Amino acid sequence: LKILLIGSGGREHAIAWKINQSPKLEKLFIAPGNAGTESIGTNVEIADTDIEALKNFALVREIDLTIVGPEAPLALGIVDVFVKSGLPIFGPTASASKLESSKSFAKDVMEKWDIPTASHKVFQDSEDANSYLESLNSFPTVLKADGLAAGKGVYICKDQSEAISALEDVMVTKVFGDAGTTLVIEEFLVGWELSVFAFTDGESISDL
Structure with a gap:
């Protein structure tokens, strides 16, 4: 698989590190990436908010799956744009992202x-x-x-x-x-702050 990972933070470094362990991986691109991801995949000089440029890159490179790390491109509708162009992408739509944005x-x-x-x-x-x-x-x-x-x-x-x-x-x-x-x-609430993560396709849900 050819994977495009969007983002430039520590989160994306960790995701890139894990993706790189998959035997199914053919090529990993990170846009824009950072010094850490440079040794794991290929950094691409495209801002994570430049949705049109990211879409065009994915089309030209025939990317099999795009994974979005940061909130900003999600809020800008990167998932909606990629889906409309027939590009497989993992992340919430702009409307769903509004829960975070x-x-x-x-x-x-x-x-x-x-x-x-x-x-x-x-x-x-x-x-x-x-x-x-x-x-x-x-x-x-x-x-x-x-x-x-x-x-x-x-x-x-x-x-x-x-x-x-x-x-x-x-x-x-x-x-x-x-x-x-x-x-x-x-x-102001007093107590423990906990985070629970789950995957959903809009119909079913699976916690991590």
């Missing part, structure tokens, strides 16, 4: 289907968010940039001053760009 959307889904989640409020206006924070009398509280922020868009604020400073970062200074156009303010 929009925290407010994920909250809406959890509320709709009665999935337990921290109580929250969503704001598009910084002044409204500021007024809400000034009315809070229970801390810590959690502020989250709604969009993708490379894992750095969450603030756990121990008092009102920290919360207002975080609000300024996200919605006014825009340290996360458009990811901070919408802000989620939610209840």
Whole structure:
């Protein structure tokens, strides 16, 4: 099999390392890859968000399977584009990826289907968010940039001053760009944080 792996982080390095152990592998390309993946497969100088260039590369190289690591190309609809072009690809569609790329959307889904989640409020206006924070009398509280922020868009604020400073970062200074156009303010929960991973084809599910 000729495999195209999308991404440039440690996650992709680990995936590339495992793929390279398969006896079915003929050729492994990583776009854009990193110094670690360079010794495992062939790095390709295409940004992981350049969906059109990635699609064209996969078509020309007759890639048998594309695997997507990062959230950004998934949110941009790389799976939808590849499927439309008849290219096999592993990853969620843009609509499914919204569960990861929009925290407010994920909250809406959890509320709709009665999935337990921290109580929250969503704001598009910084002044409204500021007024809400000034009315809070229970801390810590959690502020989250709604969009993708490379894992750095969450603030756990121990008092009102920290919360207002975080609000300024996200919605006014825009340290996360458009990811901070919408802000989620939610209840701080105490306990263990666990991750559960599963594969699904939309009809059946298998946990890992």
